[in-house]
Amino acid sequence: MSAATDAFLDMLASERGAAANTLAAYARDLAQAEDAIGELAAAPRAKVAQLAGAWAALAPSTVARKASALRQFFGFALDEGWRDDDPSGALPAPRTRRPLPKVLGHEAVEALFATAEREAEGNKPDAVRLLALIELLYGSGLRASELVALPLGAVPRDAPFLTVTGKGGQARMVPVSTRAAEALVRWRAVRPAGQSRFLFPSRGKSGHLTRVRLFQLVKALAVRAGLDPAGVSPHVLRHAFATHLLEGGADLRVLQTLLGHADIATTQIYTHVDAARLVELVNSRHPLGNRKP
Template identity: 80%
Template sequence: MSAATEAFLAMLAAERGAAANTLAAYRRDLAQAEEAVGDLASADRDAVASLAGEWADLAPASVARKASSLRQFFGFAIDEGWRQDDPSGALPAPRSRRPLPKVLGHEAIAALFARAEDEAASGEPKAVRLLALIELLYGSGLRASELVSLPISAVPRDAPFLTVTGKGGATRMVPVGGRALEAVGRWLAVRPQTPPSRYLFPSGKVGHLSRVRLFQLLKALAGRAGLDPAAISPHVLRHAFATHLLEGGADLRVLQTLLGHADISTTQIYTHVDSARLVALVNSRHPLATRATSD
């Protein structure tokens, strides 16, 4: 890769705190573009436009991601004085609709939790652990990776908040409801003490429960609850957390903070499920809603 693209990647790591996977994706996109057109810091507009042909067989979402990587690089190159022009207008701009998230209804959530609570009543540690896991997924909206890697030090002591490290190493405070706190307390009472582990959900000698195992446990629970396992995942419970909060009147900016979204446009996808509530809100709360119309 050219010195310019390496400098851009270094900036992403140092100034934006980009995660390793994010940096790898940028590196891959920029390297492939340079293989096609040469040094991006000096590539002319025609060369940049030729990338449309290189990307012709890719899915619209992939093209959009690659184009975004290059736009950010070109902006950086202009800021650094390496380019006087911005050729990003020559990049293809496919229209790709972001898929709407799968959302569990309230009845499905109730069935899932009823089954988990019945199983945890036995006191069997794995069943108690599973109840704590789903309470945190649905009750706090954690990502699967955030949940399984929670250190035991993150468990609230004096305040009902978890300290969560999310994407890019960003830390946020996440509220924990009474049900989740109770479930976590039950888990701590039966959590294995040997070998010692710094993780809330330990596995093996030094590690923590894996994301793959969390998926497996959740899908198995769904089957036992009479639900379609294909419709259940940790991310679906996170979506349900967001959707049901929005239905209950949560502010979109608050939801953005709770979910750990860097950009509110990511959070706005949840508004698709709430159009009826928003219409009712306008009709009931708008200053003119209660005024009689004149003949």
């Protein structure tokens, strides 16, 4: 990548506190754009317009993401004096509709937990760990990356809260349910002793359980619970946490805080999920719901 794009990424990391995954995505999109049209800081508007053709086969959501990265770069380049124009207007602006998140129903959640609890009855470390993991995913709404990276010190012994470091290095407090607290006590009792500072250490290393391994564990549990693994993942459990809280009357602002969303617009997606559920309920249960007009 060019020196200008490197400087832009440094700014995202230092001034905006962008997460490693976010930086990697920006770096990839900017590098691909420079491969197509040359150095972005010097690319004329006509060259920038050519990206629409280069991106023609991509999904609208992918084009929107790439265009957003370039708009931010061009704004930065303008501020730095590297350009005297902003060619962002030449970028494609596809209309995208944000898909509703997958959500597990209450019965599916109960089946998942019944299986995990049954398997943990013998206090085998792997089974107890899995129970603690899904209790925190569904009971506290943690992101997978937040969960696997929890340090031991994040679990105070005298308060029902976890200290979580979320996106952009932002710390927040999240409540721990009674069930999750009990699962954590059980896990800490059988957790392998060692030098790892993480609550869920990786095997034979000082690091922590990976997100990929967490994903695999949850999928495998879904299969054993008789559920379709395609509809179950750590992120789906986080969505279920949010949706079920909203169904129970939780305030949207409270939900925003619990989920660690910087913008409440991100949290509002769950109002659409709840609305969709209500429409489905009326159509399936109301006497006139299935009657053709």
